[in-house]
Amino acid sequence: MPNGNNNICLVFEACVQKVAEARLTVAAINAATGLGIVVNPLTGEATAVVGGVTVPISFEFFCQSNNAFFRPTLLRDKIVNCGWVNGVILIRNLDTGAILACLNIAATFQEEQEAPGVLPTDIIQEQTVEEEGTAICIVFETNTDTALTEPVLIFKCILLVKKTVTRELVAVLPTCPPVIQPCPTVCPTVCPTVCPTNQVRISCVCV
Numbered sequence: 001m002p003n004g005n006n007n008i009c010l011v012f013e014a015c016v017q018k019v020a021e022a023r024l025t026v027a028a029i030n031a032a033t034g035l036g037i038v039v040n041p042l043t044g045e046a047t048a049v050v051g052g053v054t055v056p057i058s059f060e061f062f063c064q065s066n067n068a069f070f071r072p073t074l075l076r077d078k079i080v081n082c083g084w085v086n087g088v089i090l091i092r093n094l095d096t097g098a099i100l101a102c103l104n105i106a107a108t109f110q111e112e113q114e115a116p117g118v119l120p121t122d123i124i125q126e127q128t129v130e131e132e133g134t135a136i137c138i139v140f141e142t143n144t145d146t147a148l149t150e151p152v153l154i155f156k157c158i159l160l161v162k163k164t165v166t167r168e169l170v171a172v173l174p175t176c177p178p179v180i181q182p183c184p185t186v187c188p189t190v191c192p193t194v195c196p197t198n199q200v201r202i203s204c205v206c207v
Helices: 026-033
Strands: 003-025 046-050 053-063 069-075 078-093 099-114 123-142 149-173
Touching: 003 026, 003 078, 026 099, 026 149, 046 078, 053 123, 053 149, 069 123, 069 149, 078 123, 078 149, 099 149
Parallel strands: none
Antiparallel strands: 003 099, 003 149, 046 053, 053 078, 069 078, 078 099, 123 149
């Protein structure tokens, strides 16, 4: 049976930017925290009710960029990638600096990239190289379920990710046929004490 040596060949390598995004309505945040947050549609400033008093607040977003989850799919000459990165939203009282609430969220990303030479059977590895930053946007949009316009927070985490696609090549090495030396059928002058491989000595004959 032929022997084989496996060699790893680099097929494609690139550094790309991924933008992970999560969207939360202020109504959903209020349901989770009970803060009664209100956003001014003209200025975008937000307030919350703390102990019956309305106070200005800010939102902060931190993503765990060193623990991103990648779920790629390889097609011919193309990489389709989906994944997510977990993060934390802090809601802070601007008057006192106190943290009023903390929410865990998952920001998702998806992208398609042209990758000449890539095959579905190749192997891909992705690694976060750098977190370029986070961003928070407050927008107003119409809720398709209620037909009401409401404030929505968009959280973004921008990552720089290295993609490496490799292929396993199997090199087949030729083998020599086994050398067979038949046992002599005539008894030698001196009877052998050990027969050749796979032979049995009967009297003075190896068979």
